[in-house]
Each structure stands twice: as structure tokens, then as C-alpha cells.
Amino acid sequence: MGRRKDHSLLDQTVTTEAAAPKPSLTLPDAIALIVGIVIGAGIFQTPALVAAQAGSDIAVLLFWLLGGVVSLVGALCYAELATAYPNVGGVYYYLKRAFGRGVAFLFAWARMTVIQTGSIALLAFVFGDYASQILRLGTLSSSIYAAIAIALLTALNIIGLQQGKWTQNLLSAAKVLGLLLVVIIGLMAVPNSAAPVESASSGAWGLAMVFVLLSYGGWNEAAYISAEIQNKQRNIVRSLLWSIGIITAIYLLINLAYLRGLGLANMAQSEAVAADLMRSLWGAPGALFISLLIAVATLGATNATIFTGARTNYALGQDFSLFGFMGRWQQRPSTPTYALLLQAAIALLLVFLGTFTRKGFETMVDYTAPVFWFFFLLSGISLLVLRNKEPQILRPFRVPFYPFTPLLFCAVCGYLLYSSLVYTGVGAVVGVVVVAAGIPMLLWNNYRQGRA
Template sequence: MDNPGYARRINLMDAALIVVGGIIGGGIFLNPGIAAQRTSSGWMLLALWVAGGLLTLVGCLCYAELGARRPQAGGSYVYLREAFGKLAGFLFGWTMLLVIYSGSSAAVATIFGSYATSVFGLPPDLVKPLAVGALVFVTGINLFGIRLGAQVQNVFAILKLAAIAVLVVTGLAFAGAGTSAAMAPSPSAVTGDLAGALLPVLFAFSGFSYLNNLAGEVRDPQRTLPRALVLGMLIVIAAYVLTNYAYLAVLGHDGLAASQAPAADVMSRVFGAAGAKIIAIGIAISTLGFCNITLVAGARVLQVMGEDGLFFASVARLHPRHRTPNIALAALSGWAIVLVLLANYGQLLDFAAFGDWAAYAVTIATLFWYRRHVKERPSFVTPAYPLLPLLFMATVIGVVIAYTLSKPLSAGVVCAVVVAGLPVYAVWQRLFSKVAR
């Protein structure tokens, strides 16, 4: 057989750690300081992280039903194609390739390069070469099968959780610096900007949908997907809230608001330069894990698009032995490398974050189509439907609007990429399309 199907080799633990690894990248080590600037006290900040986590958990519940309904490779692309037509699916895949997944991978690989140069005392001009090397490394691992890739991902996820545990234990041990002062209202903080404060929080929670792209390789997906999404999300919520408590316990609310690198500041304040180096190593490992799962998940989208005739036929091929979409993986990784070389971290993060959350809102809208047109009851259904999906969509739309107002150029670039996909789709349909499967 020239193109064997995917092998279902991902178990519950693998799947839950994929959720963890897809969410925890560099955001929790950078974004809390931004959120602190926009809140008035430590308690408000912690409440915001809990609220962001619960909102993301709602998104996970919606994706759990979608994954149970369509337990196959491709995730959001498949749901959008089936509910809203091939054009909607193509525009998601097009934006995913050019901006969302590639931009996320490139941005976080750049964080890896920055921390690696810091840890080993290397010159700053090696940041981009190291970022490229990181992308090549994680791509190479996944050319040899999802089992090996999942095992490496498990190691990355466990190590990043260990780094967070070090931060949390440090915060708890040194909470005697005055927890009440850390949590008390801060007169220097900027208040009344809860929507703006929620932006960096939600962006730190993005990436929960990557597991759905790998549904074709999950064992017993109707049961495993929902369990893994909820379990992984609960682990992340606990890790994020405890990490923010550690920041507040050591730095205080004002100190966190003034910090550009809170994790490094906490460890250096307690353990000196050695502590900062230890957490830098942990952050570098965390970024590798994120890049790993982002590229693997995105490659599955391209592979399914190739099968549907909406991308080059070559990317639809799976390796006959390893049953991995190696050509699609190389294509996505190659474009991410181009972005590393062409753009800086801030630009990449802005583009990817806007596109990511806009895509979540549109994808969860497909749940209403499935409920109306597909009568078979899946193994998992979203509780409190339609209230929870509507709550998620309304909140995300509000965040996207706030983001557009704060960064109109970045939002405009992503919208331009989406619009540019319209003539590309028309030309592709005319010249290259084949009958969809």
C-alpha cells in the first residue's frame, strides 16, 4: 500500500502530556508581568489566571466533543471543511501554514535561542542560528514515527513541569517575604484594564487544540481525547496559578509588574546567578517541547489538505514504515525557519496569537452545525450546551477585538493573509484540485 493510514499509538498519558506541551511554552515565564501591570492586586491577578484557565477549559470541552465526533487527523481543518465547506477549511490551513503554527514555532524557537545564548554565554548573533537548529532538531525526531515523537514529547513535558515545580517550591519556601503585601492592592498598578490583562493570560493558555490534529493516532480516541484534554488542562491551570503565586510571593505585585523576566528574577533573587541559569535551562527545554508539538500537529493538517486536493499531493503521503507525514512536516518546518530569519520575536508572537484565538472561536462555531445536522450522539458531549460554547465564543471575540484595537497592524497583517487566501483558493481549484475524498 503506497499510503498507509496513521497508526494509533498515542495512549492517555501521551495525549495528556501533548495537551500540556502544546500550552506551556514560554508564555508563563514572560506574560505574568504584563498581566500584573494591568491588575490592581495579587489576588486579582490570581483570579484572572483562574478565570483564563476555566475559560480555556470550556474550549477544551468543546474540542473534546468535536474530537469525539470526528476522531481523525486534521482537527480544526476537518471540522471547518465539513461544517462550512472546503473554502473555510482551506483558509484555516492556509493561515495555519503561513502565520499561526509556523509563527508560533518560530517565535518560541527564538525564545530557545535567546535563553540558550544566555545560559552558555554565547554571542547574541547566534540566537537565530540556534532557533533554526532547534526547529531542525524537533523535525528530525518526528520523521521516525509518532511513538518516538510522543516519547520525546513526554520527556519535554515532564522537564518543563519540573522547572515549574522548582519555581513553585521556591515561591512557597520564601513566601515569608510577606504574602499579604504581595496580594494587597497596588497603588502603582494600572487598573480598569481587565480586557487588556486577559490578553496575555489567554495567549499563555493557547495551544490546547493541538491534540485534535493528532486524533488519527490516538488509541480509543472517543474516550481518550476528552479525558486527555480535561486532564491536561487541569494540570496546566494548577501549574499556572501556582507559578503566579510563586512570582507574587517572592517579587510582590509591584515587583512582578516591573519584571521583564519574572522566572529568572525569582530564581536569581533567591539563588543568585546559578538559580537564573537553572531556570533558563528549564525555559529552553519548555520551548523545545512546544515547537515539537506545534510542528507535529500542523503537519497533520497539511497532510489531510493534500488528501483533499487543497494542497500539493506530495504532502498527503505518509512514510510507508513510520506512517508519518514527513513531507508535510518538512514543509511546515521549512517555512517556520524562513520566519525565524525574516521576523523578530514580537512580530511573530503578535501574528500567531491573533490568528490562533480567532481560529478557536470560528472552529467552536462548527459545534452548532454538528448538533443540528449530525444526529448521532458522540461518546462525549459539551456540558451546558449551548451556554458554554456561546460564553467561550463571546469572550474570545471580545479579546480579539481588544487585541485588534491595541495592535491594529498585527491584526491587519493576519486578516490580509486570510483575504489573500481567497484568490489562491480560486486558482488552486481551477488548476490543481481533484475530487475530495
């Protein structure tokens, strides 16, 4: 019985109809989900940081174009993994097949306690900050908004997949339309001829790419909907390519609008570049509009992150008896209810902790970055391992220029892992410690199963 439980996901890519996720997501649904995750808070905060490291307008645009190219390289690797191994566990499933249950468990533990829940809390804090600009709810306004957003969006996803995906589609559409309006307004502005900034050094280029790739992060979440997307062999690849193309175009246009409306120097010195652009053109109403836009953007990203995050928890519950309660899929609403509830509880705990630091966004970036890039690196290596370990597996999509493409992806991940350790603070140490705490949990689970 224990052996059957241990291999329930390893030996099956589709479980029984009563317990399995169903292919209910169309190609537009998947694109909206990925775009909703990626275009969150980053594009409203990091452009100023990138401009501060660049020496010219052209350099700024090249950084953002390069970010799209790097994301495309990673997406090609993920497309092969997701089409060859379509599973609700996503990276968890790839790591289990490549490296075994121990590494997969640590990834699922890290995603449950650090990566995904930290991202949810991070986005919820940004939503709270901008919602408070519209209507303040006292001294703890940001934290209150953050907690309400997590609870409400989790409830929507528990009600059912249809409600969750339509919420995401509407939020993503509103966000993209709002961003395009900012682009149009910025491009119609009289060009700002502010003084130039100093030329970027090689070290500044590296730091700029850290900020750029932070803003592009999230496209990999497509791996977690690979078992729920219709016509998966075609639509997984198409959803990734379309999403990254849309995101890259939007990022280039929004930065072009910032540069034209503010100028490179003013953009580099801005603490809220989008708000400064709208305030300079529309005054207070413009600042209010951008606050609403950012609140919608982060709300959409939070919803998408909640949606995909619970899928790994479900896969963890399927394989490890210690978390077996999360491995139950509610057939009628087609959601992993218990996995969603635990995820919300941990995210709310992080919001509670972030309330005392009053640096919720920065703390969550430090907390999640090194752990995220470590497992991202392992996912790239898993492609190389599985090509050699399981050559008989049908691969509807094969990454072009193998093995150079996955090796390039691994090199980028290794660099970002190094950078995230160099440029982060105590929060990074806390995140690593929390992941290490999963080792005794794994040993205890193995002991329990051994006795059983």
C-alpha cells in the first residue's frame, strides 16, 4: 500500500477521473494566467533601478529586450519538460523523475513555505501599499489589504476553477489595457531632455539584469497548469511563446514611454516612476489612476500565484503521507481545496511577520530569491538528466540547439543565484534556513512510511 502511494505520480501522468485535475483551460486562459503572473509589481518598480544602472536610453531598452530573450530560452526548456511530462506537480514532478523523491520533496517544501507563499505575500503587500493610496484603513492599512486580498482570492479559487480563471482573465485584461494607456500617454508627451547619466560599468550591467529578470519572473508557472490545459501538446508551447512575446512588447513600450515622458536621469531618480510619469502629465488624477492600475496589476498577479501554487502542494500530498490531506482534489469545484487553505495560512503568516518589519516587499524579495534561483537551476539540469535517463519518453516538443540551449539557461540561473546571494540581506538566510528545516520533515516522513 505504501509503495503504491509513493509511486502514484511517478507511474501515472493521469490519475482517476474522480481525483484528477481536468483539462479545462483554453489557450487564452493559459496566456492570461502567465501574463497575469509576470506583469505584477515589478514593472512599476524596477524600471527606475534599471535606468540608474544604464548609461543611455538604448542601453535601457536593450536590457529589457535581453530579458525577453533570456526568458524565451528558459521557456523553450520548460516547454519540452511540460509537454513530455504533463503533470499538475510541474517542476516537482520533473525533479522527482530526475533526482528522486528527496530533492522533489525539498522543492515542494520550499515552494510551499518560501517561494510561492513568499511571492503571494510580496504581491499582496504591494497591493496593500497602493490600495492605501486610494483609501487608507488606519496604521496597518497595507497589511489589512494584503490579508483581505489573500483570503478573498483563495476563496474564489476554492469555489471553483471557472470562477478563478475568469477572475484572472478579467484582471489580466484590465491590467494590459491600463498599461497600454500609460504607454500611449507617455509616447504622446513632449520628449524630456534631462541631463544624461554616467555610463554603466560591467558590474552595473549585471545588477540591471537582476532587476530585469525579476520583472520577467513567473512565466515558468505554465508548468503547473500542464495537466489542466486543453490540447496540451500544442498549447503549452504556444502559451509560453505568446505570453513572453506579449510581455516583452509591453515592457519595451512602457520603458520607452518612461524615457520619453521623464528622461533617463529623472527616470533613474524616481521612486515611483509610473506615478511620476502620470503626475507630470495629468496631475493628481493621473497619480490616482496609476494607483488603481497597480492595485489591479498586483491583484491579478496574486490571484494567478495562488492558483498555480496550490498545484505543487497537491502533488506533495499525493506522494508523502505526512501531507496526505493536501493530496485530495475536490471533483465538483475541480480544485485542491486543502492545498489552497494551507497555502493561504502560510502566506497570511508571512504578511503578519512582514507587518512588524514594515519592509514587506524588500523582506520577501530577500526571503525568496536565492531559494527560487537554486531550484530553477535544478529544473534546467533536470532536462539534461531526463534526456539521458529516459530517452524512450515521447517528447512532442524538443528544445532547439540541444544541449547548448539548456546549458545557457543553467548558466543564467547560476548567475542569478550568485547575484541573489550577493545583493540580498538577512532575509535570504532566513529563507535558506526554512528550506533546510524540510530535511528533518523528510526524514520523519520516511520513518513513518517505513514503519507502515
